Amino acid sequence: MSNLRRLVTVPAIGVVLSAALLAAGCAVPGGTHQGDGSSTAGTPHDTTSAVPVEAVAPGDAGHRWAAAGSAVLTPGIQSNTQGxxxxxxxxxxxxxxxxxxxxxxxxxxxxxxxTETDGCQATSQPLDTAVQFTRHGSPRGAGTAIGTGRLAYSSWLTMQQLGEADRNVCAYNDFALIAIDPAHVDQVNPSLPYWGGPTGLNTTGTPAGDRVYSYGNSSLRAGLAALSPQRGESFADDSSLGGWSHALKSPTPGIPGDSGAAFLDSEGRAVGTLSTLGIGLPIVNNIGDISRELAYARAHSGISGLRLVLGTEAFDPNR
Incomplete structure (x- = not known):
């Protein structure tokens, strides 16, 4: 089975799918969790439950969030990295x-x-590269600008600077941070559209058959929000991947442009970030393990106190 990256380039006219074939002997970033000690924050409004140090309840994050119904910058929006x-x-x-x-x-x-799928070797735009947030991007154009930021952390660049040698880390650590420009931070809400959450940070992974939930926003969907919510079912973990990759199937799998999208587990906890599309039957999506990606960023990004913010809205998997 071949795996494809899921980046979409939207020029003035048309769409070029910038998708990567799986390099021989080197899997493209995905995401499984393995190990002990899952941490949960209860509902997004529950600040008394134990929250792992890598996550923070919205009321304790030191920021006043925009209301979920009117927020402009949230998980699940389109990001366009310059170049x-x-x-x-x-x-x-x-x-x-x-x-x-x-x-x-x-x-x-x-x-x-x-074909450059090894994050320890692949080339990337540098830190401080401009990123524009948009809505309603489509094959006809990039859409309407709703905010700006800059590339503040890249796992690829960091691994190369560190001389990372762990094969699984090089293959599956596919995570970046965009620092939102101060002029736009009052327009942010941390809740995942449609589903709500995240309610916590999953550190144990998802067993085979567990339900997972996502919200993709590829420009190939031409801004049709009804096509963005995704439900999936996880496969069994591959123990050889060291907990860095997890595979899943979905009736409406992620497509190019959904890359990076959040995945929540059956309890609404943050479990992964969308990275690749496997071509075969069934179509398989691979997600990067956010607990490992975040731990790596906390250790090596130089960003003090980096934490994932839980949602202000309750998680509802029954919508």
């Missing part, structure tokens, strides 16, 4: 200095050929 392509944002993050971030996939800033 690269269109992706989907995943979660909201904060730091000790009051900075607010949206996450996306590291490969959303890729400069290389579609």
């Amino acid at each position: 690269a392509g269109q992706c989907t944002t995943n979660y909201v993050f904060v730091d000790d200095a009051g900075g607010v971030y949206l996450g996306q996939a590291a490969h959303c800033a890729s400069l290389g050929e579609s």
Whole structure:
């Protein structure tokens, strides 16, 4: 089975799918969780439950969030990295200095050929590259600008600077942070559209058959919001991947441009970030393990107090 990256480049006319074939012997970033000690924050409004240090309840994040119904910058919006392509944002993050971030996939800033799938070797736009947030992007154009930011962290660039040698980390750590410009931070809400949450940070993964939930925003959907909510079912973990990759199937799988989108587990906890599309039957999506990606960023990004912000809206898997 071949795997495709899911980046979309939207020029003035038409759409070029910048999708990567799986390099021989090197899988493209995905995301499984393995290990002990899942941490949960209860409902998004429950600040008394134990929250892992890597996550923070919205009321404790040191920021006043826009109402979910009127917020402009949220998980699940379109991001367009200068010189690269269109992706989907995943979660909201904060730091000790009051900075607010949206996450996306590291490969959303890729400069290389579609076959460059090893994050320890692949080329990327540098830090501080401009990123524009948009809505209603389509094959006809990039859509309406709703905010701006800059590339503040890239797992690819960081792994190369560190000389990372772990094969699984190189293959599956596909995560980046966009620092939202201060002029736009009052327009942010951390809740995932449609589903609500996240309610916590999953550190144990999803067993085979567990339900997962996402919200993709590829420009190929031409701004049709009804096509964005996604439900999926996880496959069994591959223990050889060290907990960095998890595979799932969905009746409406993610497509190019959904890359980076958040995935929640059956309890609404943040479990992964969308990275690749496997071509075969069934079509398989691979998600990067957000607990591992975030831990790596906290250790090596230089961003003090980096934390994932839980949603203000309750998680509802029965919509």
